[in-house]
Amino acid sequence: MKKTYLHQAHIDAGAKMVDFGGWDMPINYGSQIEEHHAVRQDKGMFDVSHMTIVDLKGPESELFLLKILANDARKLTDGKALYSTMLNEKGGIIDDLITYKRGDNNYRIVVNAGTREKDLAWFEKQIKTFDASITERPKVAMLAVQGPNAITACLTVLPTDIATTLSTLKKFCAIDDEGYFIGRTGYTGEDGVEILVPEDKVIDLWNKLIEAGVKPCGLGARDTLRLEAGMHLYGQDMNEEITPLECGLGWTVRKEDFNFIGADALTALRTQGITKKMTGVVLTERRILRHNQELVDENGLTGIITSGSFSPSAEVAIGMAIVDKNMGKNVKVKIRKKELAVKCIKLPFVRNGKVLIEK
Template sequence: MKKTALNQAHRQAGAKMVDFGGWEMPINYGSQIEEHHAVRRDAGVFDVSHMTVVDVSGPDSQAYLLKLLANDIRKLDDGQALYSTMLNESGGIVDDLIVYRLGPEQFRIVVNAATRDKDLAWMQEQSRGFDVELMERPHLAMLAIQGPQAIDKAKAALPQTLAAQLNDLQPFHAVWDGEWFVGRTGYTGEDGIEVMLPEDQAEHFWNQLLAAGVAPCGLGARDTLRLEAGMHLYGQDMDDTVTPLECGLAWTVRKSDHDFTGGQALEAQRAAGVPHKLIGLVLEGRGVLRPGQVLVDAQGHEGLVTSGSYSPTMEKAIGMARVPRDFSAPIHVKIRNRELPVTVVKLPFVRHGKIITQL
């Protein structure tokens, strides 16, 4: 199994380690629920060094990314970030990602770990005919420091030149100094930063964060935090067979033109009628929503729970589901041999420590 530079540090912090897409990663350090609350109420740190960082450079960088990505990187100034999908020719999602513009001909993309091989192959294939260079950065560690106190606490651990710039750093913007890179981004619905740094400095930085009172948090809490925040997980809420229009990501698709890979397929799907939609769910009774559970509406149409878990903030089971476009209440979920009523709600469930869902 592959290990991050923090493997020993996780063990020292009492982590329970699991196989996560071929990486040995911490699932929790004792209680996943306490780690979840630490991020909602204070500050927590996640090792996300398994994620894949790719630097794109060269004179055709912008033209290449306009083809590769469904969102519009022309919106970006230097130091700005954007969430996007990259699509196959059928409009299915190859992966979701964050792209940062470092300069007019210099971009950084962060894609998922589990999809690394196919992503790199696809990015390479799509680059044909463009004067660009793709360079993977496997020796950068990546830590996400998240929560209302995350930025304040991280200042003590960051190099001074970067710490001094944090007060003015706006959401979805980044600053960097040499190989250290700080973006005000995250996957939790809280304020916070994601830091990339040379892997040989990662353990020292981690220790400084813990000393500053930042709680080590595992990938278990990361999943419940992102679910409460209504954020998608690749491989569950979307995959190669699902278009962004079918899973609640139409807002990430640019409208100005369709000259990106998959753009024509999306246009055709819009014209024909998008067959599916993504909905938020709350389970009214006791039990837990899980990916793979089947939903049924009054007409007997079926939908699929794509993400589901227990929400530590709401103390209820919540989930997201992909359903036919005319799916309508009342809706039930099949759990084992029973059908339990679920309520459809808007996303997100929780943002900045507050429950948004009105029941």
């Protein structure tokens, strides 16, 4: 199994390790719920070095991005980040990714670990007609430090000049300086940063953050945090069989020019009529919503839970579901032999420490 540079540090911190798409990663360091609360209320960190980092360079880099991304890379200025879906010819989602603009003809792209091979193959295939090149950066480690007090803690451990820049960094922007690449981004619904450093620097950074009171958090807490924040997980809430217009990611699709891969399929789908939508689901009974549970309303319209878990912040079961566009008010979920009533609500469930579910 593949290991990140922090593998031993996780074991030393008492991690329970699991196979995560071929990577031996920490699922928790004792209690997933405590780790979740640490991020919502204070500060925690995740080793996300298993994610794939690629650098894009060359005079036609922007043209390449305009072709492969549904979102508009022309919105990017130096030091800014853009979230987008990447579609196949049918409009299905190959992956979701973040692109940072580092300078003229110089971009950094972070894609999911589980989709590494197919993403790299897709990049290679599509880049052939462009004067641009991509290079994977496997020696770069990545730490997500998240929570209302995360940035304050980072300021105490980073070199002074970088800390000074970080103290005024805007959301969805990045610092790119002396081997530190720091984006004010994340996957938890809280403020925080994602820090990319050469892997020989990461253990020192990890240890200093622990000393600064940042709690190591596993991928279990990362999942409940992103679910509360209504953020999609590739492979569950989206995949190659569904378009962004049908799973709540229409906002990642640009409105103006339609020259990206998948655009024609989306236009056809719009003409034909979109029949599915993404919704948040809350269960008040004392059970848990899970991936793949079926939903049905009073008229027999159906849906499926794409992500479900217990919300440690709201202390109820929550889920994201792809349902019929005309789904009614009285929706039930099938949990084994039982049919229990659920409430469909707008995402997210929690943002910046605040529970948004109406009781």
